[in-house]
Amino acid sequence: MPDIMRAILLMVLSMFFFTVADLFVKLSSYELPTEMVLVFMGAGTALVFYAALRWQGIDAYRSDYMHWTVAIRTGGEIIAGIGIVTALALVSLATVTAVMQSQPLLVTASGALFLGEKVGIRRFSAVIAGLVGVLFIIRPGMGDFNIYVLLVIMGVIGMTMRDVGSRMVPQNIPSLVLAFYGAFGFAIVGAGMAVHADAFVMPTGLTWLYVVVMIFGGAAGAYFITVAMRLGDVSVVSPFRYVKIVFGMGAGVLFLGEHIDQFTMIGSIIVTAAGIYSFMRERHLLKGTLQVPHK
Numbered sequence: 152m153p154d155i156m157r158a159i160l161l162m163v164l165s166m167f168f169f170t171v172a173d174l175f176v177k178l179s180s181y182e183l184p185t186e187m188v189l190v191f192m193g194a195g196t197a198l199v200f201y202a203a204l205r206w207q208g209i210d211a212y213r214s215d216y217m218h219w220t221v222a223i224r225t226g227g228e229i230i231a232g233i234g235i236v237t238a239l240a241l242v243s244l245a246t247v248t249a250v251m252q253s254q255p256l257l258v259t260a261s262g263a264l265f266l267g268e269k270v271g272i273r274r275f276s277a278v279i280a281g282l283v284g285v286l287f288i289i290r291p292g293m294g295d296f297n298i299y300v301l302l303v304i305m306g307v308i309g310m311t312m313r314d315v316g317s318r319m320v321p322q323n324i325p326s327l328v329l330a331f332y333g334a335f336g337f338a339i340v341g342a343g344m345a346v347h348a349d350a351f352v353m354p355t356g357l358t359w360l361y362v363v364v365m366i367f368g369g370a371a372g373a374y375f376i377t378v379a380m381r382l383g384d385v386s387v388v389s390p391f392r393y394v395k396i397v398f399g400m401g402a403g404v405l406f407l408g409e410h411i412d413q414f415t416m417i418g419s420i421i422v423t424a425a426g427i428y429s430f431m432r433e434r435h436l437l438k439g440t441l442q443v444p445h446k
Contacts, residue, residue, distance in 0.1 A: 162376065165223055166394050166395040175362075179358055182355070187350060189340070191354075193232065193335065196369050200331040209325050218320065223319070225314030227311070228337060230312060232309070232341075234309055235310075237299075245409050247399070249308070250288055250307065252392075254398055255430070256277065256278045273432055280425040288419065
């Protein structure tokens with residue numbers, strides 16, 4: 152199988168496992184306080200990443216890892232974890248999944264604002280269109296507006312901060328180290344929140360299974376997306392992240408009995424179309440810059 156096909160398959164697989172993790176975060180939250188879901192998710196994935204570091208012979212701590220960009224990325228991971236996990240406990244899985252798909256567009260805008268990347272009027276128009284799609288999904292000011300959906304926006308901002316921070320991190324710092332620090336960070340913050348709220352509750356019965364699947368789903372998704380991004384052309388592989396809308400909405404309807412209204416569907420289509428257009432436009436511009444002029 153060609154590398155690009157393997158990369159696409161791994162991207163789709165990563166979106167499937169991320170959806171599995173989201174589904175079991177929601178199921179775990181029926182019994183566990185949000186603070187404890189954060190603790191288990193963070194500590195569990197941190198252990199998986201630490202085991203991977205040991206297996207590959209990579210040091211988990213070195214003085215040159217203590218870089219300000221690592222702090223930005225880790226802070227973004229913590230904000231994203233708190234926002235998304237809390238939102239999954241209070242908002243439908245379909246809505247959380249749909250709003251999260253605006254994140255690549257926000258990364259595009261942030262790259263232009265903070266990293267000096269060139270973003271033309273067409274891609275900025277796609278970003279604006281995507282934000283309009285988000286407004287269709289969350290419907291602020293309308294009677295069925297759920298204020299807790301703002302937690303998803305918080306999570307998306309955290310994910311953007313994480314991804315922009317990742318671009319600034321020095322190349323000598325391994326990706327696994329960054330993933331480990333992020334997971335460990337929001338486990339610590341979750342534990343602090345649990346102490347403050349006196350929310351230490353241990354899982355019982357079937358919830359233990361939910362917690363285990365949640366941890367390994369999140370770790371598998373992170374692993375597969377990392378391999379996919381390194382194996383294939385980013386501008387070709389990245390649009391396949393939007394299959395998560397299908398997985399997330401399908402899981403919400405099939406396993407949680409959620410109803411998807413027409414506004415959410417229209418907004419999801421707008422966000423997806425804007426995101427795919429932005430990726431395709433980036434690919435077109437990249438090919439243009441790589442063409443060698445000839446006589």
